[in-house]
Structures are given as structure tokens and as C-alpha cells.
Amino acid sequence: xxxxxxxxxxxxxxxxxxxxxxxxxxxxxxxxxxxxxxxxxxxxxxxxxxxxxxxxxxxxxxxxxxxxxxxxxxxxxxxxxxxxxxxxxxxxxxxxxxxxxxxxxxxxxxxxxxxxxxxxxxxxxxxxxxxxxxxxxxxxxxxxxxxxxxxxxxxxxxxxxxxxxxxxxxxxxxxxxxxxxxxxxxxxxxxxxxxxxxxxxxxxxxxxxxxxxxxxxxxxxxxxxxxxxxxxxxxxxxxxxxxxxxxxxxxxxxxxxxxxxxxxxxxxxxxxxxxxxx
Ligand code: HPA
Numbered sequence: 001x002x003x004x005x006x007x008x009x010x011x012x013x014x015x016x017x018x019x020x021x022x023x024x025x026x027x028x029x030x031x032x033x034x035x036x037x038x039x040x041x042x043x044x045x046x047x048x049x050x051x052x053x054x055x056x057x058x059x060x061x062x063x064x065x066x067x068x069x070x071x072x073x074x075x076x077x078x079x080x081x082x083x084x085x086x087x088x089x090x091x092x093x094x095x096x097x098x099x100x101x102x103x104x105x106x107x108x109x110x111x112x113x114x115x116x117x118x119x120x121x122x123x124x125x126x127x128x129x130x131x132x133x134x135x136x137x138x139x140x141x142x143x144x145x146x147x148x149x150x151x152x153x154x155x156x157x158x159x160x161x162x163x164x165x166x167x168x169x170x171x172x173x174x175x176x177x178x179x180x181x182x183x184x185x186x187x188x189x190x191x192x193x194x195x196x197x198x199x200x201x202x203x204x205x206x207x208x209x210x211x212x213x214x215x216x217x218x219x220x221x222x223x224x225x226x227x228x229x230x231x232x233x234x235x236x237x238x239x240x241x242x243x244x245x246x247x248x249x250x251x252x253x254x255x256x257x258x259x260x261x262x263x264x265x266x267x268x269x270x271x272x273x274x275x276x277x278x
Contacts, residue, residue, distance in 0.1 A: 034260020132235035177273030188213025238263030
């Protein structure tokens with residue numbers, strides 16, 4: 001039985017956050033596997049463990065901390081999700097996206113989302129940072145869309161447009177920051193699968209033919225819900241491993257976390273620069 005969260009449950013979570021911080025955040029940041037360290041730079045942080053928030057799904061994956069850090073970063077008020085929840089953990093799509101809906105009810109204007117991903121584009125190498133220009137919603141195409149179930153009209157329309165899911169202006173700013181910081185910023189299409197098994201060689205050859213540049217197990221459900229509610233979105237993939245198109249190498253979670261150490265400082269510079277430019 002699929003569990004659909006209600007507006008009341010979302011508001012309970014949002015109200016609990018409001019009561020625990022006087023900060024009124026403008027930008028939400030969701031940090032992916034091995035990319036948690038940016039939250040440690042938040043000034044005057046209010047720290048809210050997910051376990052203390054009503055209806056909030058709890059992340060169970062190594063490398064995901066599981067708390068909100070609310071405060072200031074580069075002159076902006078931010079709400080950082082240090083650790084996200086994935087569909088493969090067994091929650092419904094509606095449950096894993098409750099945090100984004102709470103952001104909407106708290107009045108956040110923007111969401112910056114990061115993830116670790118496999119590089120499907122043969123030009124990409126581990127350690128690269130990719131700006132997400134569009135996504136391939138393969139989980140959604142198989143019926144697992146976070147907007148399934150009764151539409152919450154207070155948040156957005158039944159049939160939301162996704163033609164520009166990733167904000168063109170924010171993307172331009174990210175590219176400008178990358179140039180200023182002398183960092184290479186790739187760009188491309190992120191494909192979301194459910195995981196938790198990594199893709200096999202035939203999966204990956206299919207994804208490449210379908211136009212994917214990177215593949216991962218998150219982000220797209222969050223982006224759909226954010227766009228449903230009218231938030232502007234910016235997304236980055238950290239390329240943690242090369243997709244194994246010929247079956248000659250293996251992929252491990254440890255490798256993904258290890259690559260995060262190279263990726264995180266680059267991604268942080270770009271995100272900080274975009275925050276400063278807002
Ligand atoms: N596939 C799916 N998800 C991932 C990968 C991958 O190769 N690397 C990091 N997350």
C-alpha cells in the first residue's frame with residue numbers, strides 16, 4: 001500500500017521547524033552522499049535531528065548524517081538537509097519528498113540539490129562536477145512519481161510543467177562562478193533510477209543511448225515536488241565513478257564516499273559563489 005502524506009502532516013513538520021529556529025530560510029540545500037561538509041560552515045546554526053521532527057523520514061545510509069542545519073551561509077539564510085532519504089530505503093515517493101514540501105510551506109524560494117552519480121558520459125571522470133541541465137525520470141516513468149495520489153492543491157497544480165525544471169538563471173550564475181573560481185563545471189542530463197543495486201553494463205548502454213550523462217538514485221523526486229510548488233531549482237552531480245559500460249570494473253559505495261572528498265570542496269566553492277550572487 002502506497003503511503004501518501006497529507007498537507008496536515010507536512011504542516012506538522014513545518015511547524016516543528018518554525019518552533020525550533022528563529023531563522024526564516026530562503027534557500028534549501030540537499031546534500032548527497034559524501035557531500036555533507038558544507039553544512040558545517042553554516043553560521044549560527046540551529047541543528048534539528050530528523051528523528052525529532054514529526055512525520056520526517058529517517059535516512060539509514062552510511063554517509064548520510066540525518067539532520068537539518070538552519071542558519072546563514074554566504075549572507076543567505078539557508079536550510080540544509082545534511083543527508084537525504086532515498087526511495088530504495090522503503091519509504092514511499094510521497095514520504096521521501098515530505099522534506100521538500102515542508103520547505104515549500106516554510107516559504108523557501110529556492111532549492112539547491114546535490115548528489116553522487118555514476119558518469120555515463122564517456123568524457124566524464126571521477127571527481128568531476130556536473131551541473132544538471134535536465135533529468136531523465138526513469139523511476140517516474142515506471143509509475144513512481146512523487147505527485148501520484150491526491151493532488152495537494154494548496155501546493156501546486158495536478159499536472160505541473162517540467163520544461164525548465166532547472167532554473168536557467170541560476171545555471172548561468174553557476175557557470176559564471178565556476179569560471180571565476182577556475183573550476184571545470186560539466187553539464188548534462190541526470191537519470192534517476194531506484195537503486196539500490198548499481199546498474200549493469202546493459203542498463204548503462206541503454207541509459208547512454210537514452211541521453212543520460214550521469215546516473216544516480218535520488219534528486220529527481222525532490223526536484224519534481226519543488227517545481228510543483230514553484231521553487232527555483234539548481235542541481236549538481238558529483239561524478240564518483242565511471243559507469244561500467246563493458247562490465248570490466250565494479251562499483252562500490254565506498255568508492256562513492258571516497259570520491260566525495262575530491263568533489264565536495266569544488267561543489268562547495270560553486271554553491272557558495274551562487275549564494276553570494278543571489
Ligand atoms: N549508479 C547509480 N548511483 C550512483 C552511482 C552509480 O554508478 N554512483 C554514485 N551513485
